[in-house]
Amino acid sequence: MPQQAAEAAASFPEIDAYIDGLPDINGALIPVLHRAQEEYGYLSREVQLHIARRLQIPASKVFGVATFYSLFTLEKKGKFRINVCLGTACFVRGSEAILRQFETDLGIKARETTEDFLFPLDSIRCVGACGLAPVVMVNDRVYGRVKPEDVKGIVEEHLKRGGE
Amino acid sequence: MTNGNTAENDTAGAVNLITCTINNVEARVPEGSTILEAAKTVGVHIPTLCHLDLHDLKMVNQVGTCRVCMVEAEGRWNLLPSCSTAVTQNMVIHTNTPRAVRSRRIMVELFLSNHPKECLICERNQNCELQSLAAELGVREIRYTGPRFKTHKDSSSYSIVRNAEKCVLCRRCETMCNEVQTVGVYSTVHRGFDTVMGTAFDLPMLDTACTFCGQCVSVCPTAALTETDDSEEVWAAVSNPDIFVIAQTAPAIRVTLGEEFGMPVGTQVTGKMVAALKKMGFDMVLDTDFAADLTVVEEASEFMHRMEHGGRLPILTSCCPAWVKFIEHQFPELLDIPSTCKSPHEMFGAVAKSYLARKLGKDPAKIKVVSVMPCLAKKFEARREELTEEPAGADVDYVLSTRELARMIREAGINFGALRDESFDDVMGESTGAAVIFGTTGGVIEAAVRTAAAWLDPENPSPVIDFKQLRGIDGIREAEVAVAGKTLKIAIAHGLGNARKLLTAIRDGEASYDAIEIMACPMGCVGGGGQPYHGNNMEVLKARMEAIFKEDAEKPLRRSHENGQIKRLYEEFLGEPYGEKAHELLHTHYQKREQI
Numbered sequence: 072m073p074q075q076a077a078e079a080a081a082s083f084p085e086i087d088a089y090i091d092g093l094p095d096i097n098g099a100l101i102p103v104l105h106r107a108q109e110e111y112g113y114l115s116r117e118v119q120l121h122i123a124r125r126l127q128i129p130a131s132k133v134f135g136v137a138t139f140y141s142l143f144t145l146e147k148k149g150k151f152r153i154n155v156c157l158g159t160a161c162f163v164r165g166s167e168a169i170l171r172q173f174e175t176d177l178g179i180k181a182r183e184t185t186e187d188f189l190f191p192l193d194s195i196r197c198v199g200a201c202g203l204a205p206v207v208m209v210n211d212r213v214y215g216r217v218k219p220e221d222v223k224g225i226v227e228e229h230l231k232r233g234g235e
Numbered sequence: 236m237t238n239g240n241t242a243e244n245d246t247a248g249a250v251n252l253i254t255c256t257i258n259n260v261e262a263r264v265p266e267g268s269t270i271l272e273a274a275k276t277v278g279v280h281i282p283t284l285c286h287l288d289l290h291d292l293k294m295v296n297q298v299g300t301c302r303v304c305m306v307e308a309e310g311r312w313n314l315l316p317s318c319s320t321a322v323t324q325n326m327v328i329h330t331n332t333p334r335a336v337r338s339r340r341i342m343v344e345l346f347l348s349n350h351p352k353e354c355l356i357c358e359r360n361q362n363c364e365l366q367s368l369a370a371e372l373g374v375r376e377i378r379y380t381g382p383r384f385k386t387h388k389d390s391s392s393y394s395i396v397r398n399a400e401k402c403v404l405c406r407r408c409e410t411m412c413n414e415v416q417t418v419g420v421y422s423t424v425h426r427g428f429d430t431v432m433g434t435a436f437d438l439p440m441l442d443t444a445c446t447f448c449g450q451c452v453s454v455c456p457t458a459a460l461t462e463t464d465d466s467e468e469v470w471a472a473v474s475n476p477d478i479f480v481i482a483q484t485a486p487a488i489r490v491t492l493g494e495e496f497g498m499p500v501g502t503q504v505t506g507k508m509v510a511a512l513k514k515m516g517f518d519m520v521l522d523t524d525f526a527a528d529l530t531v532v533e534e535a536s537e538f539m540h541r542m543e544h545g546g547r548l549p550i551l552t553s554c555c556p557a558w559v560k561f562i563e564h565q566f567p568e569l570l571d572i573p574s575t576c577k578s579p580h581e582m583f584g585a586v587a588k589s590y591l592a593r594k595l596g597k598d599p600a601k602i603k604v605v606s607v608m609p610c611l612a613k614k615f616e617a618r619r620e621e622l623t624e625e626p627a628g629a630d631v632d633y634v635l636s637t638r639e640l641a642r643m644i645r646e647a648g649i650n651f652g653a654l655r656d657e658s659f660d661d662v663m664g665e666s667t668g669a670a671v672i673f674g675t676t677g678g679v680i681e682a683a684v685r686t687a688a689a690w691l692d693p694e695n696p697s698p699v700i701d702f703k704q705l706r707g708i709d710g711i712r713e714a715e716v717a718v719a720g721k722t723l724k725i726a727i728a729h730g731l732g733n734a735r736k737l738l739t740a741i742r743d744g745e746a747s748y749d750a751i752e753i754m755a756c757p758m759g760c761v762g763g764g765g766q767p768y769h770g771n772n773m774e775v776l777k778a779r780m781e782a783i784f785k786e787d788a789e790k791p792l793r794r795s796h797e798n799g800q801i802k803r804l805y806e807e808f809l810g811e812p813y814g815e816k817a818h819e820l821l822h823t824h825y826q827k828r829e830q831i
Binding site for chain 1: 423831
């Protein structure tokens with residue numbers, strides 16, 4: 072395979088092993104993309120190209136599928152994913168002000184990530200914990216009945232763990 | 236995800252016929268036929284937009300995305316897309332019920348509501364399938380309002396401009412690029428309202444493996460894909476008295492340009508074309524066919540050199556710039572087999588800015604060469620650094636497509652049909668029949684064989700001129716030609732998917748040939764990406780091909796090495812064919828490119 076020389080810089084042994092273990096590479100794109108996202112947290116251009124070559128399909132097709140499903144992300148996500156619920160219950164109980172507080176404290180806008188890649192900030196719609204509204208999630212952890220003045224503490228708590 | 240299917244299986248032996256009724260007319264069609272196909276057999280027209288069946292290329296775009304071809308079938312509550320629904324036994328279909336007609340019109344209205352409505356100033360005005368459809372369906376208002384999809388134009392590539400705002404997501408380009416050409420530049424990317432026919436990682440076209448063959452442009456129903464317009468620069472050069480502007484015209488455009496002026500397909504308009512170019516103000520009008528003869532002499536010499544010195548065979552023709560870019564991206568390990576010959580119009584440019592400049596007493600830096608080509612890839616080719624030599628600059632300064640030339644002739648107010656025939660200017664205007672057939676699949680190799688056959692056996696030159704075993708329209712053809720006690724094994728491919736098959740076999744040692752001709756476009760340059768729109772009718776390409784062979788047969792000289800001006804060029808300037816000077820001016824090299 073002549074292409075390999077050009078890709079010497081990028082190597083994805085985990086993906087290679089996964090693809091080698093597949094009974095058939097036809098129709099394998101979505102499972103392979105899932106595996107890659109699980110492994111690296113996001114789908115870099117390099118990994119998409121690598122997958123295209125290994126599955127013998129155009130890179131445009133891989134990119135097409137990766138951009139179609141919102142579950143796939145093309146950007147490196149930060150360590151502590153902060154999601155402020157803007158679902159109806161949380162919204163009427165003031166979650167928008169909480170989101171603004173995060174924006175102020177972190178110095179970024181929603182859908183952005185802090186420069187140190189620690190905090191990606193985003194909003195979600197209803198996590199099914201309306202009784203705790205307004206709700207903030209950081210990775211899998213749920214914070215209930217959050218007030219804007221709690222935001223500082225949530226950020227600091229994670230900052231302390233940031234170096235781990 | 237597959238976009239369409241190949242039309243291979245319809246030649247299979249016995250087929251079951253099934254009966255259906257379309258608009259109260261009975262149709263009997265092979266099992267598996269679509270409603271659209273069945274309707275055609277009984278003369279019922281169903282409007283379509285995304286659907287495209289280029290049977291001779293084994294390409295069917297059958298994605299059913301546009302929902303324009305909706306029809307009603309009795310017993311079915313929903314409307315059916317006729318392009319992608321198979322008829323069933325005893326199906327009763329109505330194509331023009333008020334519900335079907337209304338649904339079709341709504342679909343087109345929705346397309347228009349998200350379309351820049353600038354038809355009056357659009358490149359495809361009066362030649363646009365969406366526009367025709369709106370007229371056909373009698374759309375008189377667009378009731379839907381809301382945000383319109385906005386994005387930037389991609390004009391990075393020198394060859395093809397993508398304007399996704401005019402895209403109707405029919406995916407014909409994707410099917411053409413992925414399945415026929417196997418290049419895979421396009422895919423639908425992003426989702427919902429932001430869906431766009433895009434490239435990998437939203438790269439500009441220049442950074443992709445696009446070969447710029449332009450076949451996507453040929454099948455685009457709207458102006459979402461068009462050629463880069465170089466006419467402004469050419470007008471500026473032509474009207475600048477300090478610049479000496481030379482036009483050269485490709486073999487395949489003299490049998491197609493007439494179509495743009497309403498002439499029957501296959502009309503030879505060589506004399507009118509020359510007259511028009513002179514009226515437009517070109518200082519000299521010369522013939523790329525001259526350079527095609529030169530290419531044959533160089534390529535046949537290179538071929539014989541490789542045979543005599545144990546060089547690598549097969550030799551691959553290198554006239555087609557889309558094919559050259561394809562091999563650079565896709566088969567970098569085979570870069571030593573294409574001929575090193577520049578393509579004819581580049582050879583022409585190099586000779587015009589040296590030999591001709593000297594003859595005319597002109598400063599090469601003050602000469603501009605404009606190629607009129609059936610091709611969009613030649614626009615990119617002209618920008619290649621290795622085809623530029625200071626101080627004369629690029630071998631070729633501007634490339635116009637057949638369509639652009641036609642547009643410029645109209646802009647200049649020239650009544651093309653009424654023009655008196657004129658002849659090419661002297662020095663680099665003479666050509667043989669061998670050069671003419673460069674414009675069609677099999678032609679370049681036939682031209683080379685004509686000369687090689689004469690050279691390999693100089694004592695006993697072959698009386699054969701027409702090597703008919705090399706002609707045809709099959710995507711991959713093989714032939715053996717006996718010359719001078721040798722048998723030359725020759726292969727021909729047109730369409731890049733076919734080229735890929737051939738190259739894979741060569742790379743893997745499964746096939747061996749002495750010489751191969753490859754053209755990127757279906758049927759060769761007569762089907763080039765810069766030609767007048769063929770209206771999705773492959774019979775047009777066949778008629779153009781016939782016209783080319785007719786022009787060849789009418790030529791007094793039909794072997795390239797017999798061209799008197801070529802002989803003089805070698806005597807006065809170049810020296811030996813494939814010699815030092817020829818290498819410097821007429822040969823090039825290739826580079827490995829990334830495969831995205």
